[in-house]
Amino acid sequence: xxxxxxxxxxxxxxxxxxxxxxxxxxxxxxxxxxxxxxxxxxxxxxxxxxxxxxxxxxxxxxxxxxxxxxxxxxxxxxxxxxxxxxxxxxxxxxxxxxxxxxxxxxxxxxxx
Amino acid sequence: xxxxxxxxxxxxxxxxxxxxxxxxxxxxxxxxxxxxxxxxxxxxxxxxxxxxxxxxxxxxxxxxxxxxxxxxxxxxxxxxxxxxxxxxxxxxxxxxxxxxxxxxxxxxxx
Numbered sequence: 281x282x283x284x285x286x287x288x289x290x291x292x293x294x295x296x297x298x299x300x301x302x303x304x305x306x307x308x309x310x311x312x313x314x315x316x317x318x319x320x321x322x323x324x325x326x327x328x329x330x331x332x333x334x335x336x337x338x339x340x341x342x343x344x345x346x347x348x349x350x351x352x353x354x355x356x357x358x359x360x361x362x363x364x365x366x367x368x369x370x371x372x373x374x375x376x377x378x379x380x381x382x383x384x385x386x387x388x389x390x391x392x
Numbered sequence: 393x394x395x396x397x398x399x400x401x402x403x404x405x406x407x408x409x410x411x412x413x414x415x416x417x418x419x420x421x422x423x424x425x426x427x428x429x430x431x432x433x434x435x436x437x438x439x440x441x442x443x444x445x446x447x448x449x450x451x452x453x454x455x456x457x458x459x460x461x462x463x464x465x466x467x468x469x470x471x472x473x474x475x476x477x478x479x480x481x482x483x484x485x486x487x488x489x490x491x492x493x494x495x496x497x498x499x500x501x502x
Contacts (some may be wrong), residue, residue, distance in 0.1 A: 313490070325489065374488070379441075381482075381490060383437070
């Protein structure tokens with residue numbers, strides 16, 4: 281079974297802090313994704329990566345950056361956290377472009 | 393206009409009935425189509441994937457795809473209370489980027 285793990289289930293940070301969210305997958309998947317999910321707004325793509333050191337902006341990249349130094353690990357970075365970044369963050373991976381995605385358990389981030 | 397639209401919920405069906413969930417998409421170049429189930433407080437989990445026109449069955453679940461009409465649906469037969477969840481339709485384009493619908497919340501009443 282595919283396993284996608286995220287570094288924290290719950291996280292509380294202060295406004296202005298730099299925040300790192302880490303995601304690891306164990307199935308040698310090519311593609312990895314970061315989403316945020318908010319009530320009424322659904323799942324929105326922040327960034328995705330189709331190879332090591334490669335990244336593409338999603339629909340809402342502003343205020344975020346990503347890093348993929350190793351194939352199995354994809355990190356989301358909030359350079360200076362703001363209260364409007366309070367959300368559920370979901371990482372996902374897929375074998376390749378046309379395949380299904382597998383999601384991690386999510387990190388609920390609160391920025392105060 | 394949102395690229396992936398799902399029928400507005402919530403949807404309520406009695407136990408044992410058929411639940412029908414619908415989804416339309418705007419990008420004619422879409423290649424892959426998925427249904428995910430999401431329980432409250434949990435992350436989405438894959439139920440079905442479908443890539444070509446027609447029906448695909450897996451146990452009590454049947455996905456239907458009509459690319460000409462840009463329509464994908466999910467039927468759940470013999471609905472159970474454990475099927476109560478939000479169902480997300482996802483469509484992948486040629487670049488491997490997925491767009492999700494807002495979801496339809498299904499309640500199966502015993």
